[in-house]
Amino acid sequence: MIGVTVLKHIRMLPVLALLIATAGFEFSMPGDADAQEPKVFSVTVMNGAIDKKHETLKVEQGDTVLLRFVSDQAIDLHMHGYDLTARPGPGKPALLHFEAKLAGRFPVEIHGAKKSKSSGALNLSGGHHDALLYLEVAPN
Amino acid sequence: MPCSTSKSRQIKIAAATCAAIALLVSPGPASAHAFGVRYDLPLPMWFYLGGAGAAVALSFVVMAAFVRETGRPPEERRFDLSQMPGISLLAHSATVNIARAIMVGLLLLVVATGLLGSEDPFHNFAPVFVWVIWWVGLAFISALVGDLWSLTNPWRTLFDLADRAAGGSLSLNRRYPDWLSRWPAVIAFFLFAWGELISTAGENPQLLGWLVIWYSVYIWVGMTVFGPNVWLKNADAFTVVFSLIGRFAPTGGRDGRWWLRAPSVGLLDTRPVTLSTMVFTVFLLSTVTFDGVLETPAWKATLTWIAESQTLRASLIALQQSGIDLLVLIKTIALLVIPAGFLAVFLFFCSLTAVAGGRRDVLTVARWFILSIIPIAIAYHLSHYISYLMIAGQQIIPVASDPFGWGWDLFGSREYKIDISVVNARMVWFVAVTAIVAGHVFSLYVAHVTAFRVFATRRAALLSQLPMMLLMVGYTMVSLWILSQPIVA
Numbered sequence: 001m002i003g004v005t006v007l008k009h010i011r012m013l014p015v016l017a018l019l020i021a022t023a024g025f026e027f028s029m030p031g032d033a034d035a036q037e038p039k040v041f042s043v044t045v046m047n048g049a050i051d052k053k054h055e056t057l058k059v060e061q062g063d064t065v066l067l068r069f070v071s072d073q074a075i076d077l078h079m080h081g082y083d084l085t086a087r088p089g090p091g092k093p094a095l096l097h098f099e100a101k102l103a104g105r106f107p108v109e110i111h112g113a114k115k116s117k118s119s120g121a122l123n124l125s126g127g128h129h130d131a132l133l134y135l136e137v138a139p140n
Numbered sequence: 141m142p143c144s145t146s147k148s149r150q151i152k153i154a155a156a157t158c159a160a161i162a163l164l165v166s167p168g169p170a171s172a173h174a175f176g177v178r179y180d181l182p183l184p185m186w187f188y189l190g191g192a193g194a195a196v197a198l199s200f201v202v203m204a205a206f207v208r209e210t211g212r213p214p215e216e217r218r219f220d221l222s223q224m225p226g227i228s229l230l231a232h233s234a235t236v237n238i239a240r241a242i243m244v245g246l247l248l249l250v251v252a253t254g255l256l257g258s259e260d261p262f263h264n265f266a267p268v269f270v271w272v273i274w275w276v277g278l279a280f281i282s283a284l285v286g287d288l289w290s291l292t293n294p295w296r297t298l299f300d301l302a303d304r305a306a307g308g309s310l311s312l313n314r315r316y317p318d319w320l321s322r323w324p325a326v327i328a329f330f331l332f333a334w335g336e337l338i339s340t341a342g343e344n345p346q347l348l349g350w351l352v353i354w355y356s357v358y359i360w361v362g363m364t365v366f367g368p369n370v371w372l373k374n375a376d377a378f379t380v381v382f383s384l385i386g387r388f389a390p391t392g393g394r395d396g397r398w399w400l401r402a403p404s405v406g407l408l409d410t411r412p413v414t415l416s417t418m419v420f421t422v423f424l425l426s427t428v429t430f431d432g433v434l435e436t437p438a439w440k441a442t443l444t445w446i447a448e449s450q451t452l453r454a455s456l457i458a459l460q461q462s463g464i465d466l467l468v469l470i471k472t473i474a475l476l477v478i479p480a481g482f483l484a485v486f487l488f489f490c491s492l493t494a495v496a497g498g499r500r501d502v503l504t505v506a507r508w509f510i511l512s513i514i515p516i517a518i519a520y521h522l523s524h525y526i527s528y529l530m531i532a533g534q535q536i537i538p539v540a541s542d543p544f545g546w547g548w549d550l551f552g553s554r555e556y557k558i559d560i561s562v563v564n565a566r567m568v569w570f571v572a573v574t575a576i577v578a579g580h581v582f583s584l585y586v587a588h589v590t591a592f593r594v595f596a597t598r599r600a601a602l603l604s605q606l607p608m609m610l611l612m613v614g615y616t617m618v619s620l621w622i623l624s625q626p627i628v629a
Binding site for chain 2: 056080081101102103104105106107122123124131134136137138139
């Protein structure tokens, strides 16, 4: 019985699906974000690594972002997508100050760090594409 | 009345999903594996759950729709494109020959730039063209338009030219052994997948150039011995891949005729595929998934576990000291294990399907149903690569002006910088979920129609589809899950 009722209305299905999808699309649009205050992150790099808390930095599209890097070694940091470079060193923090115009998940690659090997882990790879952290810019 | 209801209903469903898929066709022409970086955001929970829920709900709807299916075989509902005005121009041998000439030119350019050009893969035509435009782009075209490769295969074109020059007797036309079937293509595809996903062939233009040369030799020698058609069909991994994907497409053709049809209808057949084709398809589907899995935090955690494992430590050190790259080894093992696992799961569900439908020959049932899984894989592949194609694909613009990386500027576009803002993250999510849900519906549709051909009674056919539905919901969920994972390169 239910089957027959469903079949009668099945022509409505694509229309209904489209309506639901559009509604979902609308509801998932956020309201106006307060983009005046810059989002500030201070990242400390020790031995070429950072603590887990900072592995993914999240901002919204349109935010002004201030990334401050402090490192115990002289390293090169390159943020893909935005194509920005920072070169923090001992006693010499580096700043990245930009507007998060592009939405996406952008890796920040690190070069030139000598990592301490934790006693238990083997090094499986050359790791020349090591990402230090990721910046996630959510679309608005 | 039932006939016209089901026909118009099917057309409406097909049209709605086609419209959704049409959004995917990007005007433009990385995943960390072969080439380039991907910037995709993980699919938010809202989209993931919505997609999963829609897939499950629609599964029951499709099932219910088939309770009353009585129309004529879907493959017959097709439109002969040669009837359309304008098409005669497109299908004219001159147009096709121009397309073939272009493909041959591109093949030669790939080899030349690969071997002689810059070592920087981003400024060399060969890697950019092969990995982004050709491999990803042609997959899109094969799925959404038609099997362009079978029409314009450059190896075939060059062989035919040589054959004509030799008076038509270039090939020895030896009989191709039946037991070989498509196994050469299976092996060739494994090697290609290994090269694409695991080795550095993606980033080394010279290596890529040499691989193309070796593959060309493999193709031409085989064509000379067994004849071009037979060899391509059984031994050219790309002919097999693009023809499998192309079965989903809304156009298809054979022997010079060209049809317009509903998507996925080309996956239907009057008999099951061969065992080697089934294994090939399983491999194809699992490498598509493997690609995404390699970028998930779960994979990274697995690697960390292996690196920190005390039990494996001794053997790993021994291997490393004998010169083996551990990461390559681990990934190679995964490249074998994941398809094996996929095959095992698929055969398990086929055994349930067979039993529910009253049959005992599980392998035959598997060979009947494997093609119905393809739409889900296509949908995931498209979702995974749409932004990659639109972003990394732009690199073809500067590289076209300076294919060798020697400082040329043929079209004035040498300084072009990739513009990431062409991709709208939210749109990609929307398109990805719609594509995957649509792929799920197409898969179910193909499986249902196939069931009526495989099983003796209507009731047996419908019952048999319950396990198949579970399998597909599972595969769709896995695809959605991968898309919801943050990419860790």
